[in-house]
Amino acid sequence: MAASMWTFLLVICLVLITVDATPNILFILADDLGYGDMGVYPNPNTTHGRLDTPNLNTLAKQSMMFTDGYAGAPVCAPSRCTLMLGRHTGHCTVRDNGQSLKDDDITIATILNKAGYHTALVGKWGLGSNGTDASPNNKGFEYFYGYTSQENAHDYYPPFLWHNEKQMEISTNKNASAKKCGYPYTTHCVWAEDLMVNATLKYLEEAASSSTQPFYLFHSFTTPHAGGIGSDGETGVPAPYDLPQYKSEWPRVERDFGSVVTMQDQHVGEMLKKLEEVGLDKNTVIFYASDNGAHNEGGHSYKFFESSGPLRGFKRSVHEGGVRSPLLIRWPGVTKPGTVSEQQWGFWDFLQTAAEIAEVPTTSLPDKLDGYSLVPTLKGNNQEQPEYIYHEYCHPNEDHKGWGQGIRFKNWKSVRYNANDTTVELYDLEDDLSETNNLASQHPDVVKMAINYMNTAHVDANFCGH
Known part of the structure; x- marks a missing residue:
């Protein structure tokens, strides 16, 4: 009986060790x-x-x-x-x-x-x-x-x-x-x-x-x-x-x-x-x-x-x-x-x-x-x-355009092909996951916010050739 008790306690200890x-x-x-x-x-x-x-x-x-x-x-x-x-x-x-x-x-x-x-x-x-x-x-x-x-x-x-x-x-x-x-x-x-x-x-x-x-x-x-x-x-x-x-x-x-x-x-x-x-x-x-x-x-x-x-x-x-x-x-x-x-x-x-x-x-x-x-x-x-999701890439993307940035905040997604551009693309991912309908002209306030995020997120430390 004592041996069985010791076996039981050992099993319990091993389980606790595994859990913890x-x-x-x-x-x-x-x-x-x-x-x-x-x-x-x-x-x-x-x-x-x-x-x-x-x-x-x-x-x-x-x-x-x-x-x-x-x-x-x-x-x-x-x-x-x-x-x-x-x-x-x-x-x-x-x-x-x-x-x-x-x-x-x-x-x-x-x-x-x-x-x-x-x-x-x-x-x-x-x-x-x-x-x-x-x-x-x-x-x-x-x-x-x-x-x-x-x-x-x-x-x-x-x-x-x-x-x-x-x-x-x-x-x-x-x-x-x-x-x-x-x-x-x-x-x-x-x-x-x-x-x-x-x-x-x-x-x-x-x-x-x-x-x-x-x-x-x-x-x-x-x-x-x-x-x-x-x-x-x-x-x-x-x-x-x-x-x-x-x-x-x-x-x-x-x-x-x-x-x-x-x-x-x-x-x-x-x-x-x-x-x-x-x-x-x-x-x-x-x-x-x-x-x-x-x-x-x-x-x-x-x-x-x-x-x-x-x-x-x-x-x-x-x-x-x-x-x-x-x-x-x-x-x-x-x-x-x-x-x-x-x-x-x-x-x-x-x-x-x-x-x-x-x-x-x-x-x-x-x-x-x-x-x-x-x-x-x-x-x-x-x-x-998170406040935003940010990506950048130093070379042309699939559209054969220049240095690119992408920012997602809430359901908005914005893309800029050159770091100094004042124009961006803007998509509502909730309704347009495939990014086919550019809404930039309809939401200048959101565009301004996107550009501000992009400018803030990127630190130029000579790692990108632009």
């Missing part, structure tokens, strides 16, 4: 996945059917799903900068691909690491090279496996990947080319995404076996971004094999695009299964999002699957299609499964959200943050909408 344990944080980031690519998001005009994303659809049912989530920028590196630093693109130090974080930039990985988290990055970094102060290991990540270079990440079959600051050769991929590894010889080379997903699965196993430390794991996919085989060129979306749901009469690049989206979905399913297998699922907060809107590169057309859904524009646009992102957040025991939120949230809000999840005091956070914590919304409480 500091949550792990897993952020899964897709690369160039459009708002309409995930099956649970609206896509009213598709003529080729919805992409097959069963695991993400299931995750959405288990999560709080956001209709008004925003990536940090309409392209890769600036978007990741906002996610790391908690600043929007008007203040972030990386505002274009090919730039690096600055020496004094403090990332969420550094903050969580100092708070006792083990920190890991698997996949694409794109914010600084190894051997510099902007390498992943020098920006807060204790473990890194993947690509440091924005351009090298275009190569789906690279000759090496980085493990921390050491190059790990992939001998099968030496001299990889479309001739050597393309159809029907894709199994002759190794798809980097498989290696990176395996690294994440192994990491989760090891994290479970050393249960003394919570973790922050950032898994940064390179798909469905355009890429190549043995090359940094964006010549297609080279899937390792065909999936039967994508029809043989479709263009190869579109079958490949659909296949890599579904393969990413399968890989996310493997991560979710692994969390459950090793007993981490109940104490891990999962974020899933895309780094910008749908791409239109490598011969792929974003219109083939209507990847932007009901939104205007695509990657590189400051219209909604370039910056609005699918966003799922699952926090077991906190977020109510299957809820849909219209709370507006951008990547620069992740830092403060993650910090509050990890119970990091606000006094330990950097100054001059642009974001806010979404935790009250995740707990089912009402929050005021």
